[in-house]
Amino acid sequence: MAEISQDSGGKGGKKRSKKASTKIDMTPMVDLGFLLITFFMLTTTLAKPVTMQLNMPDKNDDSKETSPVKMSETLTICPDSSKVYFYQGIPGEAGVVVETADYSDKGIRQTLFDFKKRIGANFTIVIKATKSAKYKNMVDLLDECAITDNKRYAILEIDPATESMIKKSGK
Amino acid sequence: MPKVKAKRQSVSLDMTAMCDVAFLLLTFFMLTAKFKPEEAVTITPPTSISEKPLKNDKGVITISVSNDGKIFMGTDDVDARALMLERMANRFSVPVSATMQKNFMDSEFIGYPAGAMAQVLQKKSKEWKADGFLKGIPCDSANNELYLWVSYAKIANPALTVAIKGDGNANYKVFNQVVGTLQQQNINVFQLITGAEAKPRNVN
Numbered sequence: 001m002a003e004i005s006q007d008s009g010g011k012g013g014k015k016r017s018k019k020a021s022t023k024i025d026m027t028p029m030v031d032l033g034f035l036l037i038t039f040f041m042l043t044t045t046l047a048k049p050v051t052m053q054l055n056m057p058d059k060n061d062d063s064k065e066t067s068p069v070k071m072s073e074t075l076t077i078c079p080d081s082s083k084v085y086f087y088q089g090i091p092g093e094a095g096v097v098v099e100t101a102d103y104s105d106k107g108i109r110q111t112l113f114d115f116k117k118r119i120g121a122n123f124t125i126v127i128k129a130t131k132s133a134k135y136k137n138m139v140d141l142l143d144e145c146a147i148t149d150n151k152r153y154a155i156l157e158i159d160p161a162t163e164s165m166i167k168k169s170g171k
Numbered sequence: 172m173p174k175v176k177a178k179r180q181s182v183s184l185d186m187t188a189m190c191d192v193a194f195l196l197l198t199f200f201m202l203t204a205k206f207k208p209e210e211a212v213t214i215t216p217p218t219s220i221s222e223k224p225l226k227n228d229k230g231v232i233t234i235s236v237s238n239d240g241k242i243f244m245g246t247d248d249v250d251a252r253a254l255m256l257e258r259m260a261n262r263f264s265v266p267v268s269a270t271m272q273k274n275f276m277d278s279e280f281i282g283y284p285a286g287a288m289a290q291v292l293q294k295k296s297k298e299w300k301a302d303g304f305l306k307g308i309p310c311d312s313a314n315n316e317l318y319l320w321v322s323y324a325k326i327a328n329p330a331l332t333v334a335i336k337g338d339g340n341a342n343y344k345v346f347n348q349v350v351g352t353l354q355q356q357n358i359n360v361f362q363l364i365t366g367a368e369a370k371p372r373n374v375n
Contacts, residue, residue, distance in 0.1 A: 026186040033193030040200040051334065051362035052221040056350065058359055079343075105371060129343045135236065136217040136339035138346065139365060143219045147371060157347065 052142060056155065069124045075115050076126040077108070078158065078166060079137040084108045085130070085169075091161040098169040103140055112148040125153040128162055212237040212305070217339040218368035225362060229330040232321060233364075235280070238338040240345045241307030244320055245280035251327035252276060258323045265289045284309050285316050310348050318352050325356070336364040 071089055078085040084103065089096040101107040116123045125145060129138055138155075145153050214235055225231070230248035237243070246252060256275045260267045263285045271292035278296030282305045291304045299305055310317040324331055333353060337346055350361065 023183065023185075025183075026190050030186055030190050030193050033190060033197055037193065037196050037200060040197070040204060049216075049225050049364050050219065050221050050367050051223050051225045051364050052219050053223065054361045054363055056354055056359045056361070058354075058357065109371075129347070131344065133343040134339065135337040135341040135343055135346045138343050139217040139219055139337075139339075139363060142363075143221075143368075146220060 052139070052146075054142070070122070073119050073122045074124045074126055075112075076128060076162070077141065078128045078130050078162065079133045079141050080130045081132050081134055081137065084137075084141070085166050086111060087165070091159070091165040096165070098166055103137070108141070109144050109148060112144060112150065116148060116150060123150060123152065125150055127153060127155045128158040129155075130158055130163070130166065212241070212243070214238075214336055214338045215340075216336055216365050219363075219365040220368050220370045221365060222367070223362075225334060225364065226332060227334075229332065230328055231334050231362075232324055232331050233280075233334045233336055234317070234321075234349055236335070236337040236341045236345050236349065237307070238340040240342055241282065241305070242310050242317055242345065242349060243280045243282040243305075244308055244317065246324055246331060247279070248324070248328050248331060249276070251324045251331065254327040255281075255320060255323040258326075259285055259319060260288065262319065263288065267292075281320060282307055284314075285319075310345075310352055315352060317349065318355065321353065321358070322356055325358075332360070332362060333358055334362040334364050 074088065076087055076091075082102075083100045084107070085098050085100055086108070087096055087098045101111050112125070127138070127141055142153075145151075212235070214237060227247065230246060230251065232244065232246045235243040235245070246255075253272075253276065256267065256272065259265075265285075265288050271289075274292045274295055278299070283291045283299070284306060287304065287306070291299060294302060294304075308317045308320065309315070321333075335346070335349060353359075353361070
């Protein structure tokens with residue numbers, strides 16, 4: 001690249017005694033050096049793990065510092081392996097409808113935005129993962145809570161009433 | 172008109188200095204780079220938009236959940252590891268030889284039932300996987316060894332924080348078990364290790 005051979009195409013003509021040069025072409029060496037540097041720099045920055053902090057309530061803490069949450073301000077979401085079920089109200093009561101959304105940004109994210117806009121600052125999300133949910137689904141939902149800027153959420157275990165209601169809805 | 176002889180410029184330039192810099196940088200990056208910590212199994216964590224780096228200045232217990240639901244545990248605190256082995260061996264009345272102690276300290280993770288410790292620790296940690304010893308730590312209500320390991324680690328160093336690294340395809344039930352186990356001993360703050368993901372732009 002940097003050094004162009006001056007006597008190209010000798011075609012077997014004159015024979016010149018070659019003077020041995022003390023310089024060597026270092027271009028490939030430099031190329032290799034920078035290639036490796038680039039590689040190391042890219043791999044070291046990409047492998048940095050990030051963490052998501054999860055705070056769970058203290059199980060042994062019986063203090064009465066809990067604030068009641070209105071059912072009308074609560075949305076229960078149940079992540080499943082491919083979709084999310086959500087409903088408002090107490091499972092089993094009349095008028096409680098199970099709806100579904102997917103994990104795309106037009107799915108559960110839009111739903112959360114809509115509910116947040118309608119309900120306001122007291123909007124609380126209850127997450128009850130179904131039995132077939134993957135860990136990924138849970139993290140995705142926690143992520144959606146962060147994206148939609150909802151800080152009031154709780155993770156609960158799924159109860160039989162919710163399970164049977166989801167099953168009955170057939171979605 | 173006399174022939175103007177164009178002075179031929181040399182096209183080769185001295186690259187020694189450049190080469191020096193390149194290799195200096197290369198050496199620097201190679202020496203400062205930390206090796207990826209040894210892992211029992213390959214775990215692909217899910218991605219999240221979180222940007223917090225892992226806090227590990229005071230030591231961290233990493234609990235890994237593989238995609239088939241096996242639980243592994245490790246800590247970077249060497250003193251805690253020594254104490255964990257001592258107490259666990261005591262509890263399950265497993266005599267610990269010097270070889271076993273060395274093999275235990277050489278590996279960064281625990282991933283076998285305590286009952287099999289006598290057999291597993293006779294071999295080097297590199298051979299565990301091939302020999303099928305990595306069955307995971309039992310963590311059910313009847314036999315909750317994860318609880319014991321974590322509590323012993325916490326006795327050695329109460330400042331240890333807990334990080335959970337789960338495979339994206341692990342069942343949520345296992346994750347729930349792990350969190351439940353830790354909550355029993357009043358650990359309520361977890362760091363979920365995730366991969367990085369770009370923040371969505373069109374957030375209204």
